[in-house]
Amino acid sequence: MDDSLFRALADPTRRKILELLTEKDRTAGEIAEQFPIAFASVSHHLGVLKAADLVASEREGQFIRYRLNTTVFQEVVRYFMTRFGGNHDA
Amino acid sequence: MDDSLFRALADPTRRKILELLTEKDRTAGEIAEQFPIAFASVSHHLGVLKAADLVASEREGQFIRYRLNTTVFQEVVRYFMTRFGGNHDA
DNA sequence: GAGATATTTATACAAGTGTCTAAATGTTGT
DNA sequence: ACAACATTTAGACACTTGTATAAATATCTC
Numbered sequence A, B: 001m002d003d004s005l006f007r008a009l010a011d012p013t014r015r016k017i018l019e020l021l022t023e024k025d026r027t028a029g030e031i032a033e034q035f036p037i038a039f040a041s042v043s044h045h046l047g048v049l050k051a052a053d054l055v056a057s058e059r060e061g062q063f064i065r066y067r068l069n070t071t072v073f074q075e076v077v078r079y080f081m082t083r084f085g086g087n088h089d090a
Numbered sequence C: 001g002a003g004a005t006a007t008t009t010a011t012a013c014a015a016g017t018g019t020c021t022a023a024a025t026g027t028t029g030t
Numbered sequence D: 001a002c003a004a005c006a007t008t009t010a011g012a013c014a015c016t017t018g019t020a021t022a023a024a025t026a027t028c029t030c
Helices: A003-009 A012-023 A028-032 A039-051 A070-084 B003-009 B012-023 B028-032 B039-051 B070-084
Strands: A055-060 A063-068 B055-060 B063-068
Touching: A003 A012, A003 A039, A003 A070, A003 B003, A012 A028, A012 A039, A012 A055, A012 A063, A012 B070, A028 A039, A028 A063, A039 A055, A070 B012, A070 B070, B003 B012, B003 B039, B003 B070, B012 B028, B012 B039, B012 B055, B012 B063, B028 B039, B028 B063, B039 B055
Parallel strands: none
Antiparallel strands: A055 A063, B055 B063
């Protein structure tokens, strides 16, 4: 289990970004306008999430669209369930 | 979902501590001797884990015994499953 | 190609974090 | 009460991180 994964999840702005991407894929700009911080700062967060493989991105014209990498989330869930006895039926 | 929870999980030493406590409850000293860092540093980590409610402790004579708070882990699992579509049957 | 829009990269800085050593606190046994 | 042991707390310091502004890169339209 990679360290960058948990460090990426440690920031509330990044977790909010992930939740936004749960609803639907979004461009960097669509994501950035949801936050009171500078676009460049959001871009930095997106880079962290991407480095942790929590999101993927692809260019779409002048936009760059981000989407959740659900595979990694299942790994996180498995990490907690196997090590810390999360209730599988919950 | 509290911010301190994810920040607590972001450090590899702390995750290792949690894994040690999965096996069995341990005193601060038993935990500390598993790591190459100073006892005081481990104590600091234990404080962080306790503040995040991931572990609980109780004095036992001169020792202080730590144990996992499994309830919070189930909350973490639920957080990921509900928001990010982890496979409930996995 | 120039200008407009979308996004990232570079740089700087204040705040936060992990570690250390030293000192403090709590407990036990003499 | 004192000494020994177990653990935490206090301060200090290097390193990381989240943010900002400014500059760079990429795409689109004219």
